[in-house]
Amino acid sequence: MDYKKIISKYNLDRTRLIELLKDIQAAEGYISEKAVAEVAKAFRISIAEVEGLISFYHFLSARPLGKYVVYLNNSITSEMAGRQEVALAFEEEAGCPFGKTSSDGLITLMETSCIGMNDQEPAALINEVIFTRLNKEKVKKLASWMKQGKPVQEMVEEFGDGANSHELVKAMVKNNIRKSGPVIFDDYLAGTAIHKTLETSPEAVIDEIKKANLLGRGGAGFPTGLKWELCRKEKGPEHYVICNADEGEPGTFKDRVILTERPEMVFEGMVISGYAVGARQGILYLRHEYSYLKKYLENILKKMREQGLLGKNIAGRGFDFEVEIKMGAGAYICGEESALIESAEGKRGEPRDRPPFPVQKGYLNMPSTVNNVETLATATRIMANGSNWFRAMGTSVSAGTKVLSVSGDCDRPGIYEVEFGLTIDELLKMAGARETFAIQVGGPSGQCIGEPGFSRKICFSDLATGGSVIIFNSSRDLFSVVANFLDFFIEESCGWCLPCRAGNVLLKKKFEKIIKGTGTRQDLKEIEAWGKIIKTTSRCGLGQTSANPVLTTLTNFRKLYESKIVKEAEFISEFDLITAVAEACILTGRNFQEENEHV
Numbered sequence: 097m098d099y100k101k102i103i104s105k106y107n108l109d110r111t112r113l114i115e116l117l118k119d120i121q122a123a124e125g126y127i128s129e130k131a132v133a134e135v136a137k138a139f140r141i142s143i144a145e146v147e148g149l150i151s152f153y154h155f156l157s158a159r160p161l162g163k164y165v166v167y168l169n170n171s172i173t174s175e176m177a178g179r180q181e182v183a184l185a186f187e188e189e190a191g192c193p194f195g196k197t198s199s200d201g202l203i204t205l206m207e208t209s210c211i212g213m214n215d216q217e218p219a220a221l222i223n224e225v226i227f228t229r230l231n232k233e234k235v236k237k238l239a240s241w242m243k244q245g246k247p248v249q250e251m252v253e254e255f256g257d258g259a260n261s262h263e264l265v266k267a268m269v270k271n272n273i274r275k276s277g278p279v280i281f282d283d284y285l286a287g288t289a290i291h292k293t294l295e296t297s298p299e300a301v302i303d304e305i306k307k308a309n310l311l312g313r314g315g316a317g318f319p320t321g322l323k324w325e326l327c328r329k330e331k332g333p334e335h336y337v338i339c340n341a342d343e344g345e346p347g348t349f350k351d352r353v354i355l356t357e358r359p360e361m362v363f364e365g366m367v368i369s370g371y372a373v374g375a376r377q378g379i380l381y382l383r384h385e386y387s388y389l390k391k392y393l394e395n396i397l398k399k400m401r402e403q404g405l406l407g408k409n410i411a412g413r414g415f416d417f418e419v420e421i422k423m424g425a426g427a428y429i430c431g432e433e434s435a436l437i438e439s440a441e442g443k444r445g446e447p448r449d450r451p452p453f454p455v456q457k458g459y460l461n462m463p464s465t466v467n468n469v470e471t472l473a474t475a476t477r478i479m480a481n482g483s484n485w486f487r488a489m490g491t492s493v494s495a496g497t498k499v500l501s502v503s504g505d506c507d508r509p510g511i512y513e514v515e516f517g518l519t520i521d522e523l524l525k526m527a528g529a530r531e532t533f534a535i536q537v538g539g540p541s542g543q544c545i546g547e548p549g550f551s552r553k554i555c556f557s558d559l560a561t562g563g564s565v566i567i568f569n570s571s572r573d574l575f576s577v578v579a580n581f582l583d584f585f586i587e588e589s590c591g592w593c594l595p596c597r598a599g600n601v602l603l604k605k606k607f608e609k610i611i612k613g614t615g616t617r618q619d620l621k622e623i624e625a626w627g628k629i630i631k632t633t634s635r636c637g638l639g640q641t642s643a644n645p646v647l648t649t650l651t652n653f654r655k656l657y658e659s660k661i662v663k664e665a666e667f668i669s670e671f672d673l674i675t676a677v678a679e680a681c682i683l684t685g686r687n688f689q690e691e692n693e694h695v
Contacts, residue, residue, distance in 0.1 A: 097124050099134040108139060111460075113149065113442035114425050117156055126160045152444040152590075154208060154426030155384050162197045162204035164242045166190075167221040171210040171346045172580040173503045173566060177217035178231065185232040189239035203242055209428060209584055210346035211385040214503035214566070215272050215510050223248040224387045226269055259356045264392040271353050272510025275526065277497040278489070279477045280470065281513050286360045287405050289480040293368045294413040298328065301372040305475060308483035309495045313470035314340065314431075315538060315562030317494075320475065323465055327373040327455040330463035335375035337366050338459060340436055340468045342383040344428040345539035346584060347564030350499040351469035353511050355382075355389055358473055359396045363419055365472025367406065368479055370417040373465055378419040381436050384426045393421060428588035432637050433466040434458075435590070446590050447636035470499055470563070490516035494555035502527050504567035516555040523565065524550065531570045534653070539564035540581035541641035543648045544574075574653060575611045581645035582607065589638060596639030599630040607646055613662050620657060624650065 102119050106112045113135070120131050127150055136143045150156045155167075168174075168183060187193055190203040197204040213219035216228040225248045227238065241251050255261035256270040273281060293301055306321030327335060339362060343351040355362060366378040382390065397419055400406040408416050422440050429435045430445040437459050439445035458464025467475075474496060478486050487495045494516035500523070503509045507528030514523070524532055536544050537554075538561040545552065545559075552559050568577060582604045591597045606623050609615045627643030634640050650657055681687065 097131070099131055103135065103138045110139060111440065111442045113139065114153070114439065115423060117150065118423070118425065121157060126157045149444055152427060156425050160197070160201070162202050164202060164222055164248065165204045165206065167206045167208040167211070168194070169209070169211050169213065169217065169219050170207045171214065172577050173214040173347065174217040174219065175580065176504065176572070179218040181232055182218045182230045182235055185235035186239070189235060203239070208426070209588065210344065212343060212349040212352045213269065214347050214349055214501065216270055221385060225249055225252065226267055226388055228268055228270070259392065262392055264395055265388060267388050271357060273353065274508050274510040275512040275514065277513030277515070279497045279513065280354060280358060280361070280473055280499055284358070284361060284477070284480070286364070287403065289364050289476040290367055290405050291411055293371055293479050294411050294415055298372045298374065301368060301479065302328065304483050305372070305478060308478045308486040310471065310474060310478060310486070311494065311556055312467065313474065313498065313562070314468040315560060317556040317560055320467060320471055323455060323467070324369060324372045327463045327465045330456055332462045334377065334460070334462045335373050336459040336462055336464040337369045337373065337375045337378040338437065338440065338464055338466045339366055339378065339380045339472055340431065340433065340466055341386070342381055342424050342431045342436060343469070344383060344431050345541065345562055345564050347503055347536065347539045347566045348501045348562060350501045350511055350563045352386060354469050354473055354499065355386070355393065359393055360400065361473040361476045362469055363397065363400060363406065364476040366419055367410065367417050368475055369465055369467065369472065371415055373463070376416050376418065378417065379440055379459065380419060380421045381424060381440055382421055383424045387423065390421060390423065429590045429636070429638055435636070436466065437464065446592055491555050491557070493557045498554060499563055500554070500561070500565050501563045502565045502567070505529060505532070505569035505572070506567050514554070517553050519553050520545070520550040520559070523554070524567070527567065529567045529569070532567055533570040533572060534568045534574055536564070536566040536568070536577070537561050540584055540645050542644065544645065544652060546652045549652065574649060574656060578607065578645045578649055585638065585642035589642070593635040593639060595630045595633040596635070596642060599626065600642050603627060603630065603643060603646060610657060610660050613660055615661055617661055620650070620661070
């Protein structure tokens with residue numbers, strides 16, 4: 097393996113270290129100790145730093161992988177759609193369990209968190225190619241082709257709608273746009289917003305975005321105009337614009353559809369933001385799971401340059417702005433803006449201490465704005481149609497529309513662009529949901545509400561959401577849902593701070609004690625107290641929301657928890673002596689229970 101050739105391709109650019117490691121892994125099947133040593137030597141960093149990078153990201157591997165690497169989604173919507181049968185079929189065909197490689201070195205089976213396909217589960221990534229709506233028969237066919245050595249892309253038998261069938265995409269993914277709205281999915285003439293923007297001043301652009309009251313569509317709802325204004329006022333030799341396309345919240349897939357069908361609007365939003373804050377460089381941080389869109393998006397950028405909408409002297413107005421795409425490598429925490437910046441710099445995606453905030457010291461310690469895909473596309477529409485047009489939609493606090501990713505127990509899962517102020521009941525009717533028991537709004541980090549809350553409105557002053565809406569009908573076990581979400585947060589914690597790293601594990605154990613029927617009312621009190629400690633003392637947004645699956649279900653479905661409290665004792669031991677000695681009894685041929693009946 098010629099490591100020096102691969103390394104030289106990146107000109108010792110530290111910010112591209114993750115891409116470099118991906119290239120080595122693609123060529124060698126994994127990242128060997130020798131490769132680690134060569135990379136460390138070339139970049140003059142420690143071997144430990146390179147190894148730390150590999151261990152942090154889910155899709156980087158220091159151990160040999162098979163020719164075909166299967167990453168099967170283990171999110172709750174996948175479980176609901178029949179994931180267990182699919183997983184067993186993969187294990188049977190590969191002849192190995194998940195986490196292992198087949199004896200012939202052909203197939204590696206791995207579990208992974210949400211891959212943005214919640215409306216078409218069970219879904220898997222095989223060598224970065226997406227396969228949706230899997231079942232036992234499809235798995236057998238895929239395994240047969242793998243054993244024949246068939247290229248993965250040729251295993252895709254049909255393509256999805258819209259740009260999913262584009263020559264540079266060729267994905268079986270479906271958009272499932274169930275309701276188009278006037279902001280994101282209405283017809284749009286590319287370049288309109290850029291021309292209008294460059295006819296005015298940067299300050300006027302910021303003022304227009306502020307008048308529109310555009311709040312960040314990632315879920316936090318921070319005023320976009322204010323963020324741009326703060327960034328512009330910061331002094332620095334360079335300013336940067338970053339588009340957060342790392343939607344890793346389970347149940348969220350709307351950014352995938354926007355990038356597929358409205359990429360020009362997103363990139364125009366980056367240009368507009370760049371003009372407003374005084375930046376010449378933009379970065380689209382794209383999650384690894386959407387690698388299949390990279391060539392297509394780069395082609396869109398190429399066309400925009402040819403049309404004079406990107407690059408040098410945009411629209412003949414003397415403004416220069418360029419966009420590059422940086423890929424993630426599998427880490428939910430990188431959805432947090434400072435962790436994303438660390439990752440974009442080629443480091444472990446660990447959140448930074450704040451202040452300073454990214455608008456002060458962001459990418460390469462320069463003033464930077466970070467906005468998500470939907471926010472930037474919306475900014476493009478505002479500059480094209482005006483703030484008054486935008487403010488006429490939605491509510492007084494939450495102007496405009498929201499793109500929702502709806503999945504779970506409904507007839508029509510998919511994308512819904514709705515005006516803010518829509519009630520949950522109205523959304524359920526649109527989606528064809530029946531006998532709904534619970535709804536998870538905002539993904540695991542959001543709220544789980546029951547029927548009394550179905551009259552609530554989707555807006556920042558009531559039910560705020562980054563876009564995820566998961567529906568559960570009366571046949572579902574809510575405790576299984578909560579357990580899945582808790583496992584997700586435990587797995588995705590970066591491990592930096594104790595409340596998140598250890599607190600979530602303790603919270604899960606306490607939760608398990610309760611649902612096993614060995615909990616007391618004191619345990620319910622402790623689970624509430626511990627959850628609040630985790631939320632208030634964790635360093636970043638992951639830990640600050642990781643207890644929500646337990647806390648919101650305990651609030652809204654308290655009777656369900658109380659039904660598990662079978663005794664009023666102050667303490668019930670979880671220790672089961674018979675279970676503890678069962679293995680020893682088998683080995684010694686003893687019947688412990690009979691021998692101790694008198695005890």
